[in-house]
Amino acid sequence: MISMDFVESVRKSLEGKLRKDEGNCGTCHKVLREISRRGGAAVTWERPDGIGSKILDDNGNIVGRGEGITWPPAILFAMVEGGFFDRDIEEALLKSLQCIIDMEAVADIYGYGRVVTPVAAAYSEVWGSGGRVAIRRREWGVEVVFIDKDGNEMACGPISYCPTCGTASTIPRAPELAAKIKEKLAGARNTGKEKYERGIENWFSYRNERVYCEIKEKGKVIGRAMKCCIAYAGVVAEVH
Incomplete structure (x- = not known):
């Protein structure tokens, strides 16, 4: 499956299933589930100014890039930039990611x-x-x-x-x-800074209807967790 087919497949699977009352959070997780079902994933990494992000297809190709103040909004922004939403929803989400x-x-x-x-x-x-x-x-x-x-x-x-x-x-x-x-x-320990200095990445996907996070350093998994949402899975993976 080439990249555009991957994005189109996810977008079509969600037609009529995205609702404003689910908000940014529910929408982000719903899309991540569909991306995962097709073999893709969301990857984030810490930066001095926040978080960088990318969406990968089933072949490891980057199909969306984003940034944000922390993991979930950075992932949602990468989904928007990757074209996973119809234009009307895309515009609404951008207004909600100010x-x-x-x-x-x-x-x-x-x-x-x-x-x-x-x-x-x-x-x-x-x-x-x-x-x-x-x-x-x-x-x-x-x-x-x-x-x-x-x-x-x-x-x-x-x-x-x-x-x-x-x-x-x-x-x-x-x-x-x-x-x-x-x-x-000032001077307090910042684990995000430590991860940035070590080049660590956070890989998010769905497994058994739960968010699965792997913390990777130079390709090696050094922490993992399976929880209810991106934020919780990421935090727990950092200490496991």
């Missing part, structure tokens, strides 16, 4: 595709000061808003892949908070 615009600003705080640590720090700071975090559904993604103790909006992030990505993308839009978190995390 967090890509803030990649460098997000990376400046911590970097290498690591978002959970700064997000946890942001929640701690906002909640600790009596504020709250609101998550709103927007398009196929979500929008995150930081609200202070008086009910005033501190910052509103771009439409993003999921609540975690959305929160990470909102932090740079609250300069004082961003500076505080950046200082707090």
Whole structure:
């Protein structure tokens, strides 16, 4: 099967099966399942400014390239760039992946595709000061808003892949908070940086209706996990 036939096969298999209410996350996983059924996979790797990604067909050819602030949105962006969606859905997904615009600003705080640590720090700071975090559904993604103790909006992030990505993308839009978190995390261990320096890749596919992740260094599998989603499988694979 040549590359374009591969993409066309996946796209046709999903006609009428993609719904806005499944959002970016559900859509990404549904497409990954079809890619996997045909022998393909999604590959990501850490970079200083976030995550690089590619979609491989059953022959190992690259049929889509992308980038993002962390693994899942980078994979979805590669799917969009690879032509796995009809034009109307493609345009809707691009509107819902605006967090890509803030990649460098997000990376400046911590970097290498690591978002959970700064997000946890942001929640701690906002909640600790009596504020709250609101998550709103927007398009196929979500929008995150930081609200202070008086009910005033501190910052509103771009439409993003999921609540975690959305929160990470909102932090740079609250300069004082961003500076505080950046200082707090300065010098902290960053496993994404370690993976980048070692040239490690994350390979994602479906097995037995679950997401399977292999962590590879120079082609050798050094970690693996099978979990419910891309993010969870990737995190667990790093420690197994």
